[in-house]
Amino acid sequence: MVEYNFIELAKNAKQASKKLATLSTEIKNKALLAVAETLDKNKSRIFEANKQDLEQAEGKIPQAVYNRLKLDENKMRDMIQGIIDIYELEDPIGKILLQRSLDTGLILTKKSCPIGVLGIIFEARPDVISQISALAIKSSNAVILKGGKESVNTNKAIMEIIQSALSSIQEFPKNVLTQVFTRDDVKEMLEQDKYIDLIIPRGGNSLVQFVKENTKIPVLGHADGICHIFVDETADLEKAKRIVIDAKTQYPSACNTVETLLIHKDFEAQNKLLESLKEANIQLMFAPESWHIEYSDKILSVKIVSSLDEAIEHINEYSSGHTESIITEDRENAQIFLSAIDSAGVYHNASTRFADGFRYGFGAEVGISTNKTHARGPVGLEGLTIYKYTLQGNGDIVADYVEGRKQFNHKDLL
């Protein structure tokens, strides 16, 4: 279908990333506005392409995937508004994180900078392409995108329109955004650790698991979302009901949906709670085999535990490290839970469904990470940055310090 050499593309993206790293906020914002405007002007072309994809997909993909593939006026408006939102966010690049005088006239500065080249693999949601493009532009990262095959026409149309917008900004480097299309490209992407600095898979568990197992490049994301709620002895029944029902039914296929409910054996309203869950059409499972299942449906594993400690141990053993919540009126128990649970999000008397970049106020989200390094939890623009150290001297050499002619004074200037 397309003729290109992946390694060439990756090399060009790397070169583009170096130029992008020195671009001013002004030019980046100008580019974002141009992208939003050009998409708005060319909506009909995108709908046309989307219609082609929908026709080809009809009957061949599950209804849920079909719905995600389908673009309508509402989704298009959200897509364009999403770019404007990112335009309005603060530039995450060039922030001074530390400024320190090591000695008179020898100044160390730690400044945020882009990571370089991102490899993004996503499934059948064509609106991802504009969101990721906007995040990449704002954070000065080049990006290579591989979308799902169901949305290939829509993706191509959107990307061509974005590219035409960017080419109207003279100062904006070429090759910042690159789209690839085949399964082989995914394989190549995962191998190019020389040119690609971070892989972000956005899709189901099996995609993320496959990516994590097949690359040396750092991967940002989460495979499973096995979230827990622990209803403590002193829990308020009404809060427990509200929160568990929200966390299980508000959007059952989301990764921050609760999968296992732990209940303290001395919680008196246990039966009332379980009754109201059944009334909310939640199917309850009581078998140990269910403790590591992510249902993505209105099914909930239930376990009675004899103590807060047992709940903590269960969660630290079975959780995927995404988000957990304790329902309790005992502040001390809440504090122990918040401190002892090793997950990206740990809540007290709140639904696990709050684990989300928009709800946290990050404006835009690349995804939710269960990694223990770099970025954890909902990841916004900040997760697409790293830092470098610059040192301003005037002929300074280390021998002077090693041989005792000079001493460091290490004074923070900020």
Add this chain to the structure above:
Amino acid sequence: MVEYNFIELAKNAKQASKKLATLSTEIKNKALLAVAETLDKNKSRIFEANKQDLEQAEGKIPQAVYNRLKLDENKMRDMIQGIIDIYELEDPIGKILLQRSLDTGLILTKKSCPIGVLGIIFEARPDVISQISALAIKSSNAVILKGGKESVNTNKAIMEIIQSALSSIQEFPKNVLTQVFTRDDVKEMLEQDKYIDLIIPRGGNSLVQFVKENTKIPVLGHADGICHIFVDETADLEKAKRIVIDAKTQYPSACNTVETLLIHKDFEAQNKLLESLKEANIQLMFAPESWHIEYSDKILSVKIVSSLDEAIEHINEYSSGHTESIITEDRENAQIFLSAIDSAGVYHNASTRFADGFRYGFGAEVGISTNKTHARGPVGLEGLTIYKYTLQGNGDIVADYVEGRKQFNHKDLL
């Protein structure tokens, strides 16, 4: 030689890490002082063990490795002082990085926390074991250490003494520090991504390269250290001489030593500079094959470039991303260089040898990272932390916001 099951050890380390995560600064500092004191009291036992290692190694290892293996009163004093220094550093855990009200009574807090379990692989420097142990204790991370076989007796003696000090602190969890000994252990360590969260190899290029190629666990470190100095057209000859000689000869086998010198074709004092480098016993190489060599010796690749841009391009192509420096009196060129070079450290009129955690004022250093995610450059205690989000609510559910009954207000409280 030893009987243990690696997976059991790793599992125990993971459990220990959960307890360690909730430990107060006071207990951790008490543990650090006990370790320093107990090592001081048992010096003679360590020297005895070290003597055994030295006798077995004599004639079988290079003199440089033998010297690193040998512990004397000075190294022992530094080792103990190093622990006291870490004791005096601020606790990196429990720092509030963000506190935000999402809505009335719904408070999000982002707090630094430990990573979990670190796997450390190091070569023949037994003083590493006490330094890493102290860093692990202060940052609340459990650690599994694998040292070089030459120093096995010394390592065992040091670790036994540290363990006996820790066991005197009642509140301090067991299994925080674990030592393993065989090559098979390294293989197992690299496979246990369920229990080990970060691998830090401390040793030569081949060790680091091997580790990076054989694990899915994130690796913190650097393989090569191909550092560059660019002498610009307007460079001051005296500064250029001082800096290049320092960067090449002050400690030629260090990773922050310069390996390639780029000189602007219009730098008038070119010959004088090269003459003085030869006088400093630096051997100069002018062939393109040399541009990717890390000599770790008094040998320097030299290339004449026709512009600042060519220098930047050369560096971004051949550098290992460690540290580079520009020697120039032109502030604008310096700014362009600092901004365009994509390395962990980018310097102006200073020796690349400053790239070091102690010189940067971090107090202690785990190593120097050329990664583009998590931590870059010299890594101190902060690089051994991640964060988690806690959310304090009062029965809050997402449906209220999705269905428009409530709105987020997103107010930062710090």
